[in-house]
Amino acid sequence: MSARAVVAALGALLLVPVLPYAGETLGNRTAGSGAVHPDGSASACPGADAQARQQSVTYLAHSGTMPGRPVPTPVALQARRTVNKVRAYYRDTGRRDLGQELVAASTCIAAVAAADPAAEQAIAAYRARLRQHADSLVPQVEQLAASVRAGDRGAARSLYGAARASWEQVRPLAAPATDLDARAGWDRIGRQLRRNREVADLAPVAEGLVADARDVQARVVTVPLSVVAIGRAAKELFDHVPTDATVLQAQVDSAWTAYGVLRALVSDSELVTRLDTAFAATQQSLSAHRRGDHPGDGAWQRELTRMADALAAPLSHLAAAV
């Protein structure tokens, strides 16, 4: 990228009244670029001089920001993307010839845009909830692994549900590769238990789940988060078809955690209604079917999938509405 292009991007960021939605990929579910503190606080802004700061604040004031809700997330994303471009340019060329003022301003925009108290609060609440779940998960999965190792199916079955529920809660923070492996591992153990088959040979799989749980417990403190990432996580929980009612219930609970912290930030009241209704309907169906104690047959599997689809459809619009 040329210096001219970077400057043009920065200029557009500062001057064009309506920004296009940023195309930045956030990775699987994290939103950190380094320019903004993981929690979205404005602490990354000290270098900005007064003029740049004023510029960015003026810009934000004219960019469709609503009173009390200064979270034009796309603006923040665009700013982050621009900062990334600047950094890449510096890194690749070894030059430092871009206007410092613009760089500082864009950094500041990113920080200020993300420094919405309501969003910060949501992110902090989400992190706290997941931290609790991660702290529960580690001993739960350690006990599960011990009973698997011992070949104690009864004990393993009684531990599986709660442990799986905790895992689904913290899943949004797992590294993408860990998530895939862990899901396969959880499903394998769950399947053996449902069929009441020997589990001792799955001990290595269970050990892997212990390692994954500890990994997430460490990540929960440090992993960068944004409201968009939380919204996206809620949808991604359902990218995997639930294998049984326990898993679907865990997915629903986990999505509820994410939606719960974002609900007050959702700008689209119709979406809130749709989501409230969908959560209630899913929970009602799940509870009704649980009481009926269904066998794991094809019809029941289809029913579970329909429930998951019905909830995932409105959830897929959550990230765009915060």
Next chain:
Amino acid sequence: MPATHRLSRRHLLVGGGALGAVGMVGAVAGLPGGGETHGDHDASPQLVEFHGPHQAGIATPVQQHLHFAAFDVTANDLAGLVALLQDWTAAARAMTANRPVERVESARRLAPPSDTGETLDLHAARLTITVGLGRSLFDDRFGLADRSPAPLADLPAYPGDVLDPARCGGDLVIQTCSDDPQVAVHAVRNLSRIATGLAAVRWAQLGFGKASATDTAGPTPRNLFGFKDGTANIRGDDADALADHVWAQPSDGSAWMAGGSYLVARRIRMTVESWDRTSLEDQERAVGRTKDVGAPLGAAREHDRVRPHGLPTDSHVRLAHPSLHGGVRMLRRGFSFVDGADELGHLDAGLFFLAYQRDPRRAFVPVQAELSRHDAMSRYVRHTGSSVWAVPPGVGPDGWWGETLLG
């Protein structure tokens, strides 16, 4: 490519000038008989008019590909059902006019796109989307228990039926047909996506190579037995035959169905391996026509008059002939299917039989009773799926499917 540009622009006009189009369609529909024929006669053979007194996809020319999907309604009240049918109508109106599906809420980059996109560079290829209502819809969930039209009766069991419950029934059906299979699949895919939370796919069937025609352009199509099928089919421009045998009339009862039709869909598995080992003479005797030109046995040309009493008593053409069934006829619109191979390594192939009729109790039911008992061809076929649908009348530019029943 200039041709593409020209076509796209026209499509844009058709789609974008909604108000203009409304006026034009209204004017055409108002002419005597003008509404009887569908199709865009404005030199745009890629588009079939969505609006009209009858749904497109019945009497309109048969396309090359089919995607047929039955749904269970999962909405638990009438409002949900109405919302679904309205959303479907709007999406179908767009897709049949070569426009992408639009939903306002997802015009944002962080939300899923409003259209899945696989047809953005394709033409509609005569796409038609046709909706039907199943008998199971008329229960107490939606307060429709006493509104079920009499012709929408369950079919009797026939000898030789080996129906798979997973291929039978449903509350709603979508029939999409196009000359481009990707366009037909795109339509079902997007409609089932839109239905999420309100209805879910119960079963579906893909079909190809139209197995009968409603127009006289080109040779009569052949089914997978290799025989011409539908030589005497009702033509889409035969207004008298359509009125007599296909369109439900106000005098039939259930006034909301006037202008609609009833569809019998049967998945007929052909044991093609056995058929292919059958001598030409036996094949022709089973059908009642010659294989090459499709002439009735004893005659020389395809369209020579059929004299049923001169044909073998167990031949298909004789047993199904209208003269043996009080003159009743059906508009057939079936497609061949091959769903890979079965567990024995035989082709899972056959005919997805689609027949539109004014009243199945007087058409499909007696004809199939005769065929299932006596037809020499039944040795080579098994009916593996079955459903009957009330296909409501067409919609105007502001209307929605099922409006005459639920509006």
